[in-house]
Amino acid sequence: xxxxxxxxxxxxxxxxxxxxxxxxxxxxxxxxxxxxxxxxxxxxxxxxxxxxxxxxxxxxxxxxxxxxxxxxxxxxxxxxxxxxxxxxxxxxxxxxxxxxxxxxxxxxxxxxxxxxxxxxxxxxxxxxxxxxxxxxxxxxxxxxxxxxxxxxxxxxxxxxxxxxxxxxxxxxxxxxxxxxxxxxxxxxxxxxxxxxxxxxxxxxxxxxxxxxxxxxxxxxxxxxxxxxxxxxxxxxxxxxxxxxxxxxxxxxxxxxxxxxxxxxxxxxxxxxxxxxxxxxxxxxxxxxxxxxxxxxxxxxxxxxxxxxxxxxxxxxxxxxxxxxxxxxxxxxxxxxxxxxxxxxxxxxxxxxxxxxxxxxxxxxxxxxxxxxxxxxxxxxxxxxxxxxxxxxxxxxxxxxxxxxxxxxxxxxxxxxxxxxxxxxxxxxxxxxxxxxxxxxxxxxxxxxxxxxxxxxxxxxxxxxxxxxxxxxxxxxxxxxxxxxxx
Amino acid sequence: xxxxxxxxxxxxxxxxxxxxxxxxxxxxxxxxxxxxxxxxxxxxxxxxxxxxxxxxxxxxxxxxxxxxxxxxxxxxxxxxxxxxxxxxxxxxxxxxxxxxxxxxxxxxxxxxxxxxxxxxxxxxxxxxxxxxxxxxxxxxxxxxxxxxxxxxxxxxxxxxxxxxxxxxxxxxxxxxxxxxxxxxxxxxxxxxxxxxxxxxxxxxxxxxxxxxxxxxxxxxxxxxxxxxxxxxxxxxxxxxxxxxxxxxxxxxxxxxxxxxxxxxxxxxxxxxxxxxxxxxxxxxxxxxxxxxxxxxxxxxxxxxxxxxxxxxxxx
Numbered sequence: 001x002x003x004x005x006x007x008x009x010x011x012x013x014x015x016x017x018x019x020x021x022x023x024x025x026x027x028x029x030x031x032x033x034x035x036x037x038x039x040x041x042x043x044x045x046x047x048x049x050x051x052x053x054x055x056x057x058x059x060x061x062x063x064x065x066x067x068x069x070x071x072x073x074x075x076x077x078x079x080x081x082x083x084x085x086x087x088x089x090x091x092x093x094x095x096x097x098x099x100x101x102x103x104x105x106x107x108x109x110x111x112x113x114x115x116x117x118x119x120x121x122x123x124x125x126x127x128x129x130x131x132x133x134x135x136x137x138x139x140x141x142x143x144x145x146x147x148x149x150x151x152x153x154x155x156x157x158x159x160x161x162x163x164x165x166x167x168x169x170x171x172x173x174x175x176x177x178x179x180x181x182x183x184x185x186x187x188x189x190x191x192x193x194x195x196x197x198x199x200x201x202x203x204x205x206x207x208x209x210x211x212x213x214x215x216x217x218x219x220x221x222x223x224x225x226x227x228x229x230x231x232x233x234x235x236x237x238x239x240x241x242x243x244x245x246x247x248x249x250x251x252x253x254x255x256x257x258x259x260x261x262x263x264x265x266x267x268x269x270x271x272x273x274x275x276x277x278x279x280x281x282x283x284x285x286x287x288x289x290x291x292x293x294x295x296x297x298x299x300x301x302x303x304x305x306x307x308x309x310x311x312x313x314x315x316x317x318x319x320x321x322x323x324x325x326x327x328x329x330x331x332x333x334x335x336x337x338x339x340x341x342x343x344x345x346x347x348x349x350x351x352x353x354x355x356x357x358x359x360x361x362x363x364x365x366x367x368x369x370x371x372x373x374x375x376x377x378x379x380x381x382x383x384x385x386x387x388x389x390x391x392x393x394x395x396x397x398x399x400x401x402x403x404x405x406x407x408x409x410x411x412x413x414x415x416x417x418x419x420x421x422x423x424x425x426x427x428x429x430x431x432x433x434x435x436x437x438x439x440x441x442x443x444x445x446x447x448x449x450x451x452x453x454x455x456x457x458x459x460x461x462x463x464x465x466x467x468x469x470x471x472x473x474x475x476x477x478x479x480x481x482x483x484x485x486x
Numbered sequence: 487x488x489x490x491x492x493x494x495x496x497x498x499x500x501x502x503x504x505x506x507x508x509x510x511x512x513x514x515x516x517x518x519x520x521x522x523x524x525x526x527x528x529x530x531x532x533x534x535x536x537x538x539x540x541x542x543x544x545x546x547x548x549x550x551x552x553x554x555x556x557x558x559x560x561x562x563x564x565x566x567x568x569x570x571x572x573x574x575x576x577x578x579x580x581x582x583x584x585x586x587x588x589x590x591x592x593x594x595x596x597x598x599x600x601x602x603x604x605x606x607x608x609x610x611x612x613x614x615x616x617x618x619x620x621x622x623x624x625x626x627x628x629x630x631x632x633x634x635x636x637x638x639x640x641x642x643x644x645x646x647x648x649x650x651x652x653x654x655x656x657x658x659x660x661x662x663x664x665x666x667x668x669x670x671x672x673x674x675x676x677x678x679x680x681x682x683x684x685x686x687x688x689x690x691x692x693x694x695x696x697x698x699x700x701x702x703x704x705x706x707x708x709x710x711x712x713x714x715x716x717x718x719x720x721x722x723x724x725x726x727x728x729x730x731x732x733x734x735x736x737x738x739x740x741x742x743x744x745x746x747x748x749x750x751x752x753x754x755x756x757x758x759x760x761x762x763x764x765x766x767x768x769x770x771x772x773x774x775x776x777x778x779x780x781x782x783x784x785x786x787x788x789x790x791x792x793x794x795x796x797x798x799x800x801x
Contacts, residue, residue, distance in 0.1 A: 003587055006583070006586050006587055007587075010572075010583055014572065014574065014575075017574075018574075282572075282573075285570070286569070286570020286571065286572075286573075287566045287567075287568050287569055287570055288570060288571060288572065290539070290564075290566040291564060291565075291566060291584065291631075291632075292587070293539055294537045294539060294555070294559070294562070294564040294566075295559060295584065295587040295588055296559075296587055297556065470534065470539055470540060
């Protein structure tokens with residue numbers, strides 16, 4: 001016991017004292033935050049494109065929409081829609097799903113001003129920090145040299161200089177030709193790989209044809225505009241929702257939390273196991289393992305190392321948990337509804353006793369993989385030796401990453417249920433499923449199978465560890481299994 | 487005194503390969519015993535069985551009264567053949583850690599570590615990471631780690647390999663200190679010179695079997711001493727007739743007109759008696775030289791194997 005503790009403590013200190021350990025500890029939360037902000041930053045950094053429209057089509061028939069006008073209208077519609085989406089998003093984060101629906105409804109019915117007012121009412125803090133998205137496209141007045149052009153060739157000749165050079169005057173020139181009813185567009189862009197203008201023009205012209213077809217069929221333009229802003233109200237209910245009826249943010253969170261916990265377990269297992277592998281490998285390479293085994297039993301050495309690395313992994317989890325709590329506290333102000341949903345989901349884990357199952361799966365999952373990696377390490381002196389042995393196990397470890405996503409979206413899927421019984425996947429899949437209240441028989445059954453596997457693995461790995469520590473045999477699966485059996 | 491270590495008919499097989507066969511020997515308390523043999527003779531296998539690191543297939547071992555090294559772990563000190571330590575640890579921490587595994591408190595381990603390092607002239611390096619130390623220094627640290635808990639029985643597997651002659655001498659002094667402090671020392675080596683200087687007794691091992699067990703003097707006595715003689719009119723037949731002579735061999739003439747012979751003496755024959763008889767019979771002897779057998783000679787004679795000479799140690 002004393003020796004086990006000494007070995008565990010040395011193992012812990014050897015890592016906890018290195019700067020690299022703390023750096024890598026901070027790296028994940030840092031990249032997590034960066035990862036969350038990068039899409040937002042990229043959206044913010046999206047430039048506003050300035051385009052000019054040259055309409056060479058004949059004037060349209062009475063009542064019908066000209067293509068140039070259609071493009072301007074489409075741009076306005078898209079900008080408005082983008083702002084409504086942004087308003088709803090801000091409301092959802094801060095005040096929940098219902099508030100978001102409400103803000104969207106008001107904005108669509110009564111306009112953006114009313115939508116902003118509704119956001120201010122529902123979520124004052126979020127409204128204060130709200131900035132409308134920048135328009136992706138604006139139409140500028142046609143410069144005289146383009147306006148003078150009578151045909152496509154002349155217009156294109158005039159357009160070229162406007163789009164060339166270090167700082168082109170415009171980002172795009174849209175030439176509309178052919179019939180007004182069925183126009184063709186030639187989009188000239190300053191950047192050859194920028195397809196935004198092309199896509200928006202195509203969308204606008206499709207809309208124009210639809211509108212014109214409906215008007216030609218006798219539909220009043222007034223009716224069309226009304227239909228445009230129509231938004232049927234659809235609410236979602238479930239007897240299993242937290243409120244007992246209407247589905248809210250709190251109902252979506254548990255699945256996400258389960259997936260996150262599964263991922264955390266997975267990364268803890270992979271990190272812990274590879275630390276253990278490297279540590280045993282170092283001791284094998286410099287023969288410290290032989291001295292250790294002359295000072296303590298193989299079981300004491302193996303247990304000590306596994307516990308020491310468990311303590312390291314626990315430190316990692318605690319630090320990450322600290323970051324998560326801080327993030328949740330911060331989010332509690334900016335996005336109260338997300339934070340509340342999250343807290344409710346975590347609270348649910350405690351209430352339902354699920355946390356005890358989680359702890360059992362965490363410990364079992366960690367032990368199962370840790371002892372395997374330690375046994376492998378006892379046969380290897382270099383990472384190259386270890387590669388062929390670790391490869392198959394890493395392949396096994398990839399499977400839960402994919403199935404965990406399935407388990408969250410559809411926890412009752414037969415494949416997910418079946419894979420949960422495979423001890424190597426049990427800890428990850430059951431963790432991901434924990435919030436969908438799996439039947440007790442599955443909880444107990446999978447845990448029992450896993451525990452049996454853990455016991456078997458500890459026994460086998462213990463033998464392989466002892467054999468490997470003193471052997472100079474080549475490191476491959478055949479040797480490992482043969483020595484494990486001996 | 488009593489035996490600290492007894493091996494009785496010990497055998498070890500790896501598959502079809504018999505690494506150790508019917509090996510029996512004893513090491514008395516407080517003595518320095520050399521465990522000699524060429525590479526691959528089964529020394530490391532035997533040491534691992536004594537420590538309880540591997541099981542024996544046949545026979546019985548008794549170490550400090552226990553039948554397995556594992557039962558008396560804390561009273562044993564062990565230095566494995568190929569060595570290394572945790573590269574990032576300091577010598578003081580490493581020595582204290584291994585001491586703690588053997589039952590010392592960390593504080594006591596640190597205190598003793600500083601004392602041991604000072605005696606080895608390593609005070610300045612006591613708190614540097616081990617990777618900053620030279621190989622010889624690291625080896626001294628490792629030896630200190632093996633004996634910090636003042637074990638009753640110390641097993642050193644090839645302790646001299648990789649050390650320069652100065653450090654080899656330091657190590658010899660250290661082993662003598664251990665024995666003077668009452669510890670029993672068993673060390674393996676394939677370099678005979680160290681054993682010759684250090685050991686009370688030696689066990690010779692060849693191809694997994696014991697070839698000899700006894701004192702260094704006894705080992706040497708198993709090889710006939712030789713007497714070299716030169717003279718202008720010496721005669722092989724006359725020399726062979728001298729008492730105690732078992733064989734006479736002619737050597738190349740050192741200079742024209744001078745004949746040289748190499749005379750092997752029977753075990754126990756007194757050199758002085760042989761010489762007295764030669765002069766008494768009126769032989770004209772211009773030069774004579776008595777050559778004592780070395781442990782190396784004894785080893786070759788006892789095992790029939792050409793052992794590596796001391797030259798390797800100086801490399």
